[in-house]
Amino acid sequence: MWCKEYSNGTDVVWYFKNIDNKLIPDTRQLLQTYSNVPPEEVLPHINKIRDKAWKIRSHMCTGQGIFLIPSMPGHPQHSTILSRLKNGATLVDVGTFIGQDLRQLVVDGAPSNNMYAVDIVNHWDTGYEMYRDRDNFHAHYIECDILKPNPALKELNGKMDIIWITHVLHQWTWEGQVLAAKTLVDLSRVGTIVAGYQVGAIVAMFAPRTELMKGDSFLHDPESFARMWDEVGAETGSKWKTTGKLKTTDDMGWTPEDLPTKGRRILEFTAERVG
Numbered sequence: 590m591w592c593k594e595y596s597n598g599t600d601v602v603w604y605f606k607n608i609d610n611k612l613i614p615d616t617r618q619l620l621q622t623y624s625n626v627p628p629e630e631v632l633p634h635i636n637k638i639r640d641k642a643w644k645i646r647s648h649m650c651t652g653q654g655i656f657l658i659p660s661m662p663g664h665p666q667h668s669t670i671l672s673r674l675k676n677g678a679t680l681v682d683v684g685t686f687i688g689q690d691l692r693q694l695v696v697d698g699a700p701s702n703n704m705y706a707v708d709i710v711n712h713w714d715t716g717y718e719m720y721r722d723r724d725n726f727h728a729h730y731i732e733c734d735i736l737k738p739n740p741a742l743k744e745l746n747g748k749m750d751i752i753w754i755t756h757v758l759h760q761w762t763w764e765g766q767v768l769a770a771k772t773l774v775d776l777s778r779v780g781t782i783v784a785g786y787q788v789g790a791i792v793a794m795f796a797p798r799t800e801l802m803k804g805d806s807f808l809h810d811p812e813s814f815a816r817m818w819d820e821v822g823a824e825t826g827s828k829w830k831t832t833g834k835l836k837t838t839d840d841m842g843w844t845p846e847d848l849p850t851k852g853r854r855i856l857e858f859t860a861e862r863v864g
Contacts, residue, residue, distance in 0.1 A: 599643070601652070605846075608639060608654025613842060615693075616657050623696050624721040638719045642687065646710045650756060656686055658842050659693040660755050666784045666859055670751050674699035678750035681705040681776060682728075683735060684757035687716035691728050704728035705745060707735065735772045736765070742772075749776040755785040759856075762795070763807040763817065770821040774862075777827070781862045788848070789814075789835055789856030809856055810835065818860050828864030833857065 599606075609632055620626040626634050635657060642651045650656050661667050674680060675698060682691055685706035695701050706713070706728050713730045717723040733739035752773050758766045773783055790796075793813035796806045809817065811833030818829045835854040838845055848855070 598647070599652075601647070603649040604643070604647070604652035605654060608636065608657065610844070611654035611657040613658055615662070616659065619692065619696055620720075623692065624719070626721070634719075638687070638715060641718070642712055642715050645712055645715065648686075650686065653847050655843065655847060656689050659689050660786050660841070661690040661693060661753065662697075663841070664784060664786070664857060666782060669782070670694070670753070670784070671697055671699055673750060674703065677703065679703045679705070679745075679748055680751040680753060681707060681745060681749045683707045683752060683754040683773070685713075685716075685730075687712045687719050688726075688728065689716075689719075690753060690755070692716075692720050692722070692726070695726065701727045705749070706730045707733060707742065709734050735769055742776075746775045747778050749778075750781055752776060752781060752783040753785055754783065754787075756787055757785075759787040759789070759806055759808060761807070762805050766807060766817060767821055767824070770818065771825055774821060774825045774827050777862050779862055779864060783829075783858075783860040783862075785858065786836075786841075787856050787858070789833075789854050791835065791852050791854060794852075808853070809833075811856065811858075814856060814858055827862055829860045830863050831858065831860045833859075 612635060617631055620631050620634065621628055639651060639654060671694060674694060680703065682688065685691065685708050688706055691701065691704050691706060711732045720726065731741045733742050758769060761769060788808055789810055790808040791810065793810040794808050796808050814833050815831040818831045822829050834857045836857050837854060838848050841855055
């Protein structure tokens with residue numbers, strides 16, 4: 590859930606002792622060329638960083654090593670996002686974790702000075718350790734809960750051209766997601782793209798709390814996600830054009846163990862503000 594604390598023990602199903610298989614060639618290349626990690630040190634390095642991040646907050650994506658597979662390069666908006674950033678657009682990464690998607694954008698040629706990153710728990714220094722770029726990565730970090738007022742986040746209202754939000758919205762019920770989406774609306778302006786991924790379902794469903802998800806949540810299919818943004822638009826006086834597609838673990842480059850529950854998929858989405 591979108592909260593500061595989880596159990597830090599490793600005797601949970603979402604902690605994988607070995608995450609070597611999550612190190613895709615592109616991430617290895619990034620660490621060796623951008624971060625200057627020697628090839629023989631890459632595997633020890635990623636495991637050290639994962640364990641340090643786990644002690645801060647034992648989230649599923651940390652335990653499974655999914656953060657080693659940047660999600661933005663596979664998104665249909667990737668080329669648009671990259672082009673806009675190169676031409677001076679602003680971006681905020683909500684639920685940034687260690688900033689892995691932002692680093693990939695920088696490697697792809699985007700400047701980091703117009704990037705902002707938000708999370709409820711601070712892994713930002715761990716990101717600097719992961720990528721060894723404290724002196725040349727200039728994104729701005731804000732630690733905050735997007736469901737609550739925050740002066741630093743409010744400074745970005747109406748200024749964000751791209752809102753990247755991955756594996757965040759599915760942590761709430763429908764009502765909680767509407768509330769979070771209203772914060773995204775505050776950050777946006779006409780032409781803003783909200784894009785990312787979240788856990789979804791073949792058929793939209795209410796999901797009661799489990800050991801992993803510490804509260805109730807709602808898992809969307811593309812149709813329900815569009816309806817939610819229609820509701821958000823009606824309540825905020827904005828208009829949104831929404832597209833979505835359900836992806837399998839194979840599509841994401843994951844293993845079946847990363848999303849074992851029957852009927853679950855990953856929802857790839859874009860919501861563009863058109864009014």
